[in-house]
Amino acid sequence: MITVRAPATSANLGSGFDVFGVAFDRPADIIRVERAEQTTIDITGVGSQYIPTDPDANTVGAVVEALDAPAHIEIDKGVRPASGLGSSAASAAGAAVALNELYDRGLSRSELVPIAAEGEAVVSGTAHADNVAPSILGGFTIATASGVESVSTDISLVACLPEIAVSTRDARRVVPETAQMAAVVETVGNAATLAVGMCRGDPGLVGRGMDDPLVTPARAELITGYGAVREAAINAGATGVTVSGAGPSVLAVCRARDQRAVGNAMLTTFDNHEVDARVYQTQVSDGATIL
Numbered sequence: 001m002i003t004v005r006a007p008a009t010s011a012n013l014g015s016g017f018d019v020f021g022v023a024f025d026r027p028a029d030i031i032r033v034e035r036a037e038q039t040t041i042d043i044t045g046v047g048s049q050y051i052p053t054d055p056d057a058n059t060v061g062a063v064v065e066a067l068d069a070p071a072h073i074e075i076d077k078g079v080r081p082a083s084g085l086g087s088s089a090a091s092a093a094g095a096a097v098a099l100n101e102l103y104d105r106g107l108s109r110s111e112l113v114p115i116a117a118e119g120e121a122v123v124s125g126t127a128h129a130d131n132v133a134p135s136i137l138g139g140f141t142i143a144t145a146s147g148v149e150s151v152s153t154d155i156s157l158v159a160c161l162p163e164i165a166v167s168t169r170d171a172r173r174v175v176p177e178t179a180q181m182a183a184v185v186e187t188v189g190n191a192a193t194l195a196v197g198m199c200r201g202d203p204g205l206v207g208r209g210m211d212d213p214l215v216t217p218a219r220a221e222l223i224t225g226y227g228a229v230r231e232a233a234i235n236a237g238a239t240g241v242t243v244s245g246a247g248p249s250v251l252a253v254c255r256a257r258d259q260r261a262v263g264n265a266m267l268t269t270f271d272n273h274e275v276d277a278r279v280y281q282t283q284v285s286d287g288a289t290i291l
């Protein structure tokens, strides 16, 4: 049996829609795989009642197919589904790393990224790699059609998960199909600023680069209290705030000393909007580990 811990992730970071991602130190999914004639899936943990065990409908099933690696797979969910914290991706990333090891396929971590991304197509219709890349490689990742880059960095994050479910499939329907050139120019500038900030470990630059006029405004509408939560986090010291992945989690970047204040401000403001929430004080961390 091979056991892998695959971390939660946050994709987009505002200006990097379908491209940027970061790995968290927690929460994480635990994936256990054993060789079998036929693929079967058992799921426990947070939100497991909402996740299909049919391999054709679960993200790990697509990974089994791509690696031709039938197995009995146990998924212990630490990352709630429909959270915006890369729940579906954590399972796919963990399965890719575990099955590659179990069947001795010899693929590199980078080669496993497009394989795990096939799982995302199962749930959202698109094989976007911006969550699976950091869950497999760790750090801050840039996933494009021509490959994936990863840098390790020391950036503190606060992810606030409200008790609202937003599916990636639904959140992709509100993404505008066209964009004004001025908004594209602004987004490119912000994305470049963010990438430099990650390389320098500078939360001020990362936060400044998270602003996104293209996708985030439409998605913010799906999250009760988003505007007020964002403002409260900024007032508590966050250097940037955006929708995490497809939502409903809200992601703040800050200095380590401000993490607690930012998290409390976000929780209190969701509570003022009668939304229960929980907070993860985390930082950009390593990718999947074989235990």
Ligand SMILES: Nc1ncnc2c1ncn2[C@@H]1O[C@H](COP(=O)(O)OP(=O)(O)OP(=O)(O)O)[C@@H](O)[C@H]1O
Pocket (backbone or CB within 6 Å): 009, 011, 050, 051, 052, 057, 058, 059, 060, 075, 080, 081, 082, 083, 084, 085, 086, 087, 088, 089, 091, 092, 123, 124, 131, 166, 167, 168, 169, 244, 245, 246, 247
């Ligand atoms: N192994 C899995 N883990 C979690 N969700 C899964 C899995 N397999 C299939 N799903 C389905 O995927 C959906 C959750 O994925 P979705 O992409 O919507 O959320 P997310 O991964 O938390 O968000 P995001 O990609 O925005 O970070 C649910 O409908 C769930 O049933």
Ligand SMILES: N[C@@H](CCO)C(=O)O
Pocket (backbone or CB within 6 Å): 011, 012, 017, 018, 019, 124, 128, 130, 131, 168, 171, 172, 245, 246
């Ligand atoms: N880039 C994806 C991440 C969520 O799966 C999106 O925002 O739709």
